[in-house]
Amino acid sequence: MSAVPATIEGFSGARRAGEIRLPQVIGDCLDRIGRLDSEIGAFLHVMDDAARREAEALQARLDRGEEPGPLAGVPIAVKDNISVAGHPTTAGSRILEGFVPIYTATAVARLRAAGAIVIGKTNLDEFAMGSSNEFSAFRPTRNPYDPERVPGGSSGGSAAAVAAGLALGALGTDTGGSVRQPAAFCGLVALKPEYGAVSRYGLLAFGSSLDVIGPMARTASDCALLFNAIAGPDPRDATSRAAGTPIDLASLGGEIAGLRLGVPAAWLAEGVDPEVRAHFEQAGERFRSLGVALVPIELAEPSACLATYAILANAEASSNLARYDGVRYGYRAPRVERLAELYTRTRGGGFGPEVKRRILLGTFVLSAGYYEAYYAKASRVRTRIRAAYDAALTAVDAILAPATPTPAFRLGERLDDPVAMYLSDLFTVMANLTGRPAVAFPVGRTRAGLPVGAQLFGGTGSEDLLLKLVHRFTGGEPLALPERCAQEERP
């Protein structure tokens, strides 16, 4: 059995060299999912037949000398809160059990137009509300580096799928850190593009003013390839915008000496795990060795960001999730007599505890008499956070910060403590409040072997700069696959 290359770049090179044939390699990929995923739980739905058919069709085109696109044949996993026509899309919720959408998200359609093969839908915290994937209504996802630990969330299934080598790249969604935090926990590079750079059409909304679809992969180059495929304005999304010219992959290896990175020193005082802190400081040293200057800067308090985020995201979520009412699709409570009963029993039975908690909080902050004190004030704070952030970026090219306060935690550890769970997003939510791009990337592993990630924040349109910094930092190399998965590779 031939090994599936570890990166999209490697895959495409092998494909162009005629070393792999798509039906074979996609078949291997699906077999690997079959062997490994019962333990990991990365996928909620594997598109076995569809993926095999697409591989055959794409290989036939390649054999005719056609070039189906830069991602030809690349197996990609898609988070299950992104719509793919004809396949179940549940957002990890019982309330959408059995729901099969009739349209495909723009980002997925664009991936396919670039030749990618969508191999399955990945597990997530219900409606992307969570930081561990334990709030999936169907099953938790385990971290491929340590199955006793969470992969992070809410794009934990996408992260675990790529980290375990079950897909070469994945789409996640990031409302408060949901591609970056799991990327940090699973040793991946994940890009949270600027708000609007990738169409949200087909993304099951959580916090509409914060949500963005982002690529997750093993290297910066792979993220750039995926980003190039999915970015750009979409007439179906009024908040989408021109994302500038595609990232030139050759430029990722360019010079970074002379760039200035701001470091919010105060953030490191916020209960950061000593090992994470040590790796973060080493990462700073590595950037210095590459000629990058590190400059201490002031930024908004992470806790203030988290509070602002919680109010705005939950307010929007309370409205976005109103459509799941059992009237037209998805779960409907059986044997109801009256309308009010249809609503309360469908929503009461269909939503999990975290989703209900957030709907309640969001409904509260929008209610008459409380709107001004919460939602309106949070909106104003958001404007100030954004202004302060953009001001800070006039003095530096990007901001370097930890991705998470701790490495991956154990399953069950924070399940009964919502606040501890929310603190996983402490360092990530700022990028959603500002709407600016951010990237998480691996900076090392703890003594126990858990990946540690850091983050870079940039100004408007800085996706290319951020990925270039990551590319140079990592030397373009991915973190090694988890030993258990790597061993499985050659039986």
Add this chain to the structure above:
Amino acid sequence: MSYEAVIGLELHAQLRTRSKMFCACSTAFGAAPNTQVCPVCLGHPGVLPVANRQAVELAVRFSCAVGARVNPVSTWARKNYFYPDLPKGYQITQYERPLAAGGALSVTSEGVTREIPLVRLHLEEDAGRSRHPERPGETRTLVDLNRCGVPLLEIVSAPALRTPAEAHACLAEMRLILRYCGVCDGDMEKGSLRCDANVSVRRRGAGELGEKTEVKNLNSLRSVERALAAEIARQSALLAAGGVPETATALWDAARGETRVMRTKEEAPDYRYFPEPDLPPLVLDDAWIAAIRDRLPELPAARRERLMARWGLRSYDAAVLTADPELGAYFERVAERVGDAPAAAGFVTSALVGALRNRGREIADCPVAPEALAPLLERITAGQLSHTLAKQALEAMLETGQPAETILHERGWEQVDDAAAIAAWVAAAIAAHPAEAAAYRAGKTALLGLFVGAALRLSGGRAHPRRLQEAVRRALASRE
């Protein structure tokens, strides 16, 4: 104790777009239930709204027509509530910053014209339609989402109206402006124009407004007037009995002729409005707004003025011809070809409209062109044709499509002014009424009309009216 009412109207006008407010589905009326729907208007998971430019343009056009200030930046909001015909669980509307504010319209009621200010105009999407069980045996409520997402312009007047008749006139004028601008077809029966009315009653001369009732389900001009009269009576009776009306929402029951309170202030829902994150603010370019304003058609008030000034019409005829723009246009084409425009207005609004109505036709499909009607009217003006014969000739023209000349000639309806012929009819008429002739000669000259009428009948209506009258007078005088 004497009371007075304070009334404000809230209109929802369906904009005449081909597609819905936020998706590409058709807005055509009358399709089979749930056939004009798509993932966007069905509120499927993950879909997004995109604003319809044509709807914005129509709303701006109406705003300009009533002199409202169009805001260069307006914002969208979500109005949250649960109902099966509201698929998303919220309605996209405008709240904090509406499309336009201010403006006014001139309303004439019972001979008095007043300016009624407008408060705001904003865009929103319609909900679907729920059909509740009506007949025995029906147990289910059915939902039709064809209408869901249809673009609406909400128009809110100031509480400046005083009587049900004035509210009626205000609604009629609003509808006329909507139609003139091509913004809304104004068809209340089909629901493309709907009206709610806020009404409060206070002691005459009192400064403060009372608590208001919002009366819903007013789906005709007549319902507005009747419902308001009923609600004003209800609140007045309550005040007279020492009670105080409280803020409430009431439904008009046309069959029973009464308003029924649906809910009071305490039961009012909390809609949790907040800015719609899926739609950026609506930013309108000044030049674009100005271009729309410049292209406004002639509006009803201007047309009434012009009809009076240019053609010398009475205000009543001008109003009738303005109320039906097609009729007005027809009239003007006639008026350009005749000497007596006011007479033509009378003939068009009464004889022509009546004849068409008897045939179940509209002016738009009138088989007699204005150019063909003009010669007939010219004959009346020249005294060559009686009004009675003219109406008969019109009927024949509508029936056969032949020109007036041909019909009058072939049917022998051309006027007879030959003195000998007229003298013969007059002589016969007098001979038939010897007693009356004697009385006339004895001084009872009021009997003149009797002889004229009799002689006219003998002529089959053809005798020249003035000459006939002169001949009768002469004949009765000469026998003395």
